[in-house]
Amino acid sequence: MKALRKLLSGLGLTAAAAPATSTTGLRRRRVEAPRNKPRFVIATGLFCAIYLVIGGRLVYLGTQSDPNDTYRSAAGQGPVTRPDLLDRNGEVLATDIKTASLFAEPRRIVDADEATESLLTVLPDLNPKILHARLSSKAGFAWLKRELTPRQQQEIMALGIPGIGFRTEKKRFYPGGPTAAHIVGVTNVDNQGIAGMEKYVDDAGFRDLQQLGFAGNDKLEPVKLSIDLRVQHIVRDELVAAMAKYKAIAAGGLVMDIQTGEIIAMASLPDYDPNFPGDALKKENLNRISAGTFEMGSTFKIFTTAMALDSGLVRYNDVFSTTPFRVAGFTIKEFHGKGRPLSVPEIFEYSSNVGSAREADLVGIEGHKEFLTRMGLLSRIKTELPETAMPTQPKQWKKINSMTIAFGHGVSTTPLQTAVAAAAIVNDGWYVPPTFLPRTKEEADKIKVKVLKDQTSAEMREIFKINGVSGSGKSANPPGYHVGGKTGTAEKVVAGRYSKDMRFNAYVGAFPIEKPRYLVLSIIDEPKKEEGKYAATAGYNAAPMVGNIVRRAATFLDVKPDFGETGKSLLVSY
Structure with missing residues (x-):
């Protein structure tokens, strides 16, 4: 009772004594009302205020997250999965694999010196100063090493360093290595596409899905490309062989479906993994x-000849003088002249510079420029591949420019554009934009553009065939496949002058030339003369490259050899 009174007294309150009960029957006392009611109210309010403050603080702290929670949460969540890239037959070109990356929470590091020394025993390639600076900083999070090997991860885990963690990430894996490097492209350390079709996938919507949070761990539908991995391997293999055989500094090649515009294979060396x-x-x-x-050399005579015929100013059997002549202080002459006038097919077959210049002169400067523009040779080509270059041309076209451009000097364009334009020449005059994605004939028909008359295309196919049978393209014409086309040997510009010893060679061929289905192009940079050969011109290197590709790839392209009546007789005999 005394303790109770003391407690109440401390609160400014007084309690009456409890009624006494005894055997003698004491008189019941009246309970007195609190003498100081306002003090009781104040005390109660004080207690409530304290609890409200404490409760509010707890609520506030509950809404605030540890700065490191973001990284811990990210480490626990699965990384975003990129869609696989496949070739036209479903072969995997690029896919995601899981990998671990190492991070630190420096505020939790007990001894930065010891942690640095321990990590360097497993990751000796890390910079010790940078590593120590990150571990001893006041930051909440720091990357230490991305994309560890499983062994590295295991050894670091065995070190048992507090404040060190791993985040599961996705790393892009390319089963074919360098086989289709320039088409497939690459991703950066964050698994974002930065080149090739990998970048195209991001630009086409995958990056937006990531930013909006719709891209997750679920596997997305794969992206199928137009290339055939089998043909792609053949093209690259032939480029590797050609660079070694002709001691060249670079080489390239492609195979294109003429009717759909699909790029079936494309490679460029040197390449990378x-x-x-x-x-x-x-x-x-x-x-x-x-x-x-590049200046594509005499392959540009494809367009000069087609331009002349399509203009109506030149007919198939017209003959031109090939006598050298001077224009604006320059002499237009032959590389290997025949010493006589040549017909239009002969100008093409014998690769006459003078004849081509005269054809261009008949069409005129504006007509020449308009035709090359129509064929897509003077503007940046439009396709899914991000890496495309802008062609170069004279700022002001003069007569001398038009004449030299007629035989391949004065305009630089990409080999891809040359191939696409040449495909239009033999495809009944229909220009089909190139694509690295599958496209049907029906889809191509909706977007193709007429750039040449039917008759012109038919005459150009015949001219292609002549050159493949008896001209500079003979070595690109393997038995049974009827390849027709045009060689190009361009002298490279060195210190502002054309060099006689450094060449950029090319061959553009179509097959079967009677009704072309595929166009094949090869380039080779600074080839050396093969032992036993007359020269290092395109007929001795670029053309055989195309012939080898056709011979090896035709089966995969579903093109059967045709040996004419002799072949039919052999089949009957069996």
Whole structure:
């Protein structure tokens, strides 16, 4: 009772004594009302206020997350999965694999010196100063090493360093290595596409899905490309062989479906392994087919001849003088002249510079420029591949410019554009934009553009065939496949002058030339003369490259050999 009174007294309150009960029957006391009611109210309010403050603080702290929680949460969540890239037959070109990346929470590191020394025993390639600075900082999170090997991860886990963690990430894996490097492209350390079709996938919507949070761990539908991995391997293999055989500094090639515009194969050497994306940045690994511009030499006579015939000013059997002549202080002459006038097919077959210049002169400067523009040779080509170059041309076209451009000097364009324009020449005059995605004939018919008369295309196919049978393209014409086309040997510009010893060679061929289905192009940069050969011109190197590709790839392209009546007789005899 005394304790109770003391407690109430401390609160400013007084309690009456409890009624006494005894055997003697004491008188019941009246309970007195609190003498100081306001003090009781104040005390109660004080207690409530304290609890409200404490409760509010707890609520506030509950809404605030640890700065490191973001990284811990991210580490626990699965990384975003990129869609696989497949070839036209379903073969995997690029896919995601899981990998671990190492991070630190520096505020939880007990001893930065010891942690640094321990990690360096497993990851000796890390910079000790940078590593120590990150571990000893006040930051909440710091990356230490991305894309560890399983062994590295296991050894680091065995070290048992507090404040060190792993995040599961996705790394892009390319089963074919360098086989289709310039088409497939690469991703960066964050698994974002930065080149080739990988970048196209991001630009086409995958990046937006990521940013909006719709891209998750679920596997997305794969992206099928137009290329055939089998043909792609053949093209690259032939380029590797040609570079070694002709001691060249670079080479390239492509196979294109003429009717649909699909790129079936495309390669450029030197190349790189996209599993090591740093090599993609090296200057020598440029994609020369779509991102390099070159004077394409005599392959441009394809367009000069077609232009002359399509203009109506020149007929198939017309004959031109090939006598050298001077224009604006320059002499237009032959590389190997025949010493006589040549017909239009002969100008093409014998690769006459003078005859081509005279054809261009008949059409005129404006007509020449308009035709090359119509064929897509003077503007950046439109396709899914991000790496495409802008062609170069004279700022002001003069007569001398038009004449030299007629035989391949004065305009630089990409080999891809040359191939696409040449395909239109033999495809009844229909220009079909190139694509690295599957496209049907019906889809192509909806977007194709008429750039040439039917008759012109038919005459050009015949001219292609003549050159493939008896001209500079003979070595690109394997038995049974009827390849027709045009060689090009361009002298390279060195110190502002054309060099006699350094060449950029090319061959553009179509097959079967009677009704072309595929166009094949090859380029080879600075080839050396093969032992036993007359020269290092395109007929001795670029053309055989195309012939080898056709011979090896025709079966995969569903083109059967045709040996004419002799072949039919042999089949009957069996």
